[in-house]
Amino acid sequence: MALLQISEPGQSTKPHEHKFAIGIDLGTTNSLVASVRSGQPDTLPNSSGEHLLPSVVQYTPDAIVVGAVAKKNQIEDPHNTISSIKRLMGRGADDLISQFESLSEVLPFEFAVTDSAVAKIKTVAGDKAAVEVSADILKVLKLRGEQSLGDKLEGAVITVPAYFDDAQRQATKDAATLAGLNVLRLLNEPTAAAVAYGLDTGAEGIVAVYDLGGGTFDISIMQLKKGVFEVLSTGGDSALGGDDFDHAIAEWILKQANINSRNLTASLLRLVLSEACKAKEALSKLEQVEINIQFANDNSWTGLLSRDELSSLIDPLIKKSLMSCRRALRDAGVEKNQILDVVMVGGSTRALRVREQVGQFFETDPRVDIDPDRVVAIGAAIQANALVGNDSDGNLLLMDVLPLSLGIETMGGLAEKIISRNTPIPVSRAQEFTTYKDGQTAMAVHVVQGERELVDDCRSLAKFELRGFPSHVAGAARIRVTFQVDADGLLSVTAKEEVSGVVASVEVKPSYGLQDSEIEEMLKASMAFAGEDKDARSLREQQVEADRVLEAIDSAVADDGDEMLSQDERETIQAARSELMIARHNAVETQQLKEAMAKLEKASAEYVARRMNASVQKSMAGHQVEEFNK
């Protein structure tokens, strides 16, 4: 109950107590985990000293193999070895056919036909949704964190591409839940990179973070000032990255070798992609490379790929990224010459052509002196450390924006924007609807995300049915639908009929997300909680929470209860407090404890609000306008 423990800014309420938290960069190609130890943020290696964990998972009938070994087995066992799973996060089965046509041609997985809206990949260990595969990667990173830190983890900050939509964010959060991680925040990758860069260099001003990873591209324009990292605008493409460079090269190889990709086995496709990737990496140092592929016993191909040829293959992709940069600058209202630094993040910014083109576009040499692979995880660790309360200065604050407009479907299949892109989050907007028929008591709302005018061109997030409002004549009902986007960029919706005050029930059908029941199934199936009695665990957790609530209310009342509470209010709070105290020591069911806590929270809600206001007033008071004019 931090609101009840309000203290002077910059002072902690308690003697220092270190808590362990990690930052995770869940990447398309590689993943990392980092943490702040003795005030120093760094990525954590595995037992053989490797920091990067290849985001590759191999399923065998009796084991799950994650990382370098799985990556090695990929060519031999392509159907059961899954890489670049991030590209399928939050995507529906039908997306794969429409949007990923060219990609799925070269993706060697087989998709299972299921009744879930989510695409699943066939493996010998059963059908796997992208969320499950990601969870298997996260479990390895979590374990690495626990082993390195030698303690229980308080929680994790997990990074996502800034341009991830709601479904992709939700999928990432679901994966973390499945891996048994407490998600402190979803943090946008370029924001994380800016934190690491900003704290390292002490730079203040406007910076552009150009983040080209294995499968996603982000551009964020940010203002850095006194520990506040404010995103002014963000843009990108959640399906553009180094993988696409590999695909372009692979297609070129097949064309040169006169081979139709449809005639290739999955193993050979994997081989061609892997050779393409190697050639791309080699060209960062060499002018040209020789590629040699054995397609069959009597059919091999050898060819030369030059830097110039590579440039012509990837230029269209780089151009796409620069178009996003231009739009982000315009949205931020920033001119190129105001940019202090262009920070290059993500492994794909190692490609010389990318650096050259980005430099040309921004008319300045981009910064390539920070480790493009590790900077995101490090930024996430710094934020995680601050969120669990280890940041003694307490100045670090990240202010982010909504990457893609949110809207609803209106007549004629048009999308009406409710919250436009680059609005600071959290944000809440309400929209009023009415009925078009006499006696209508229900209506359907379709929520979409994207910039296009037609609903069909936007991403479908969810369909809601509002039910149970009283019958009126057409047009008389006033249904107020409130869209709330939280600091993680996740949307929730509530609805209320204003005339009667009836809160309509909202039925959520995530278009491309997992249903709660599906997640539960996966949780049951997963080994995360094996050997541990779940009920006992959750009761223990609630007891800890209850102790925290009790302590917070006691210290608050001791602090300013005399001034801020009337006798009556004080008694109500004390009564609820005693009830919780009893439940804390006697309750055998989580529910009882939860109810007692809810009661105390309700009884003290007004008081909490009053304290918060007092604190805000205090922080704003005493400042003169002139102070800010300096």
Next chain:
Amino acid sequence: MSNSIFKQNYFEIFSQPVSTELDIDLLKEKNRELQQQVHPDRFANSSDAEKRQAMQITSLVNEAFETLKNSLTRLQYMLTLKGVDMNGETDTAMDGVFLMEQMELREEIANVDSQKNSLDVLDEMALELKARSVNLVSDFESAFNDDALDKGRDIVRKLQFINKAQIEINDKIEQIEDEFI
């Protein structure tokens, strides 16, 4: 709940006088300072109820900031403070000469060729519109102070048109620039 942030108007939230002439840099500074206090990340270890409240307060601060930062929404908001709500209004009769001008302008924008040298033409149009809107905003300030709310509303309607034209110009510029990147 006296002095509740939820009862303050947007200008009060940032301790600013109600006026079209708002110092945007100062507004940004105030916003950062306020966010330091109320942002949900400040309550990561708090109860769900407190987290929710922090989210609601920060959402309000963000809404207030966005409304005041943009000059058109700032003016609209000033009118609502005097009881004039321009959302969903049906009576939108306007000055005929102005409307004609706007229609011609929009046509002109639509007809600009997708060529690189068209960018100069578009930039010039944008500058002209900017100058006009600056004048209109200063007209609004005096109308608002004189409580001439009908006049204020007319000015805001004109600014809405200009705003739309500006968006179209920007879209056009973006389209041409993307072709020649």
